[in-house]
Amino acid sequence: MAGFLSPSEVCKKVEETSKQKAEMPLRCLVILGILAGVYIGFGAELSTIVTHDLTEHLGVGFSKFLAGSVFSVGLMLVVIGGAELFTGNCLMLGCVMQHNIKVGKLLRNWGTVYLSNFVGALFLVGIMYYSGLWKAGHLGVGAKALAIANGKANLPFVEAFCRGICCNWLVCLAVWLAVAGQDIVSKILGIYFPIMAFVASGFEHSIANMYFIPMGLLLKGNSSVVAASGLTETLNNLTWSRFLIGNLIPVTLGNIVGGAFFVGGAYYSTYLRKKRVLEIKGEL
DSSP, rough: SSSSHHHHHHHHHHHHHHHHHTTTHHHHHEEEEEEHHHHHHHHHHHHHHHHHHTTTOOHHHHHHHHHHHHHHHHHHHHHHHHHOOOOHHHHGGGHHHTTTTTTHHHHHHHHHHHHHHHHHHHHHHHHHHHHHHGGHHHHHHHHHHHHHHHHHHTTTTTHHHHHHHHHHHHHHHHHHHHHHHHHHHHHHHHHHHHHHHHHHOOOOHHHHHHHHHHHHHHTOOOHHHHHHHOOOOOOOTTTTTTTIIIHHHHHOOOOOIIIIIIIIIIIIIIHHHHHHHHHTTTTO
């Protein structure tokens, strides 16, 4: 007996879960959405602290690998701990394609969860800022957080969009592999590798950016952190408007394409569409 579900079984399981998500009470969606925003924020915060001075010792590649390795704890908390994450819920599109969920129910879920994720991420930003942990390493952690935010704020629209596609392609595959796993170790490993790959590759996750960029925006107001980062002359684009319009919109759109169409839609078309057609014709 296999210790994991087959792709067709995973597809069916995702379909059943999507129906439950579509009918979840608004209060539950909000609470679980806030928790997911916090959990992804924990992964972002941890990757910043772990790698803030790593490049100079171990090089860029290994630093990115470790950033991805520790960031994966965020999705582990979401999937195994139980929370509602917008990027993972992009998989629900397959259920819409089967006409098992109405478009209105899908948009209700996505909109509520997205905004709740934003609230959760900002909540953790506030906690982490006032914790003063960004002062660690002679302000090195704060300088690293500022540099991350600044780099994301300066991405051109097309680059942010394409990185968003690749990111959620891998995030939704991580959820897919976690569903396939039948024990806790399998779920952890199924999540770890795709998440490590997306972070190490430099792809863009809309919910993670709800932590990364606001943290940088707060630290931009601290002259000591700005001086430590060496970015004094290059922070013009690190603004709230640039964050919301120049980064969050293209990354979110890319996340939807990568997760909803390239994973949810693709697997529906492969494993469930034929069955659905036969059901309509009365042959099943």
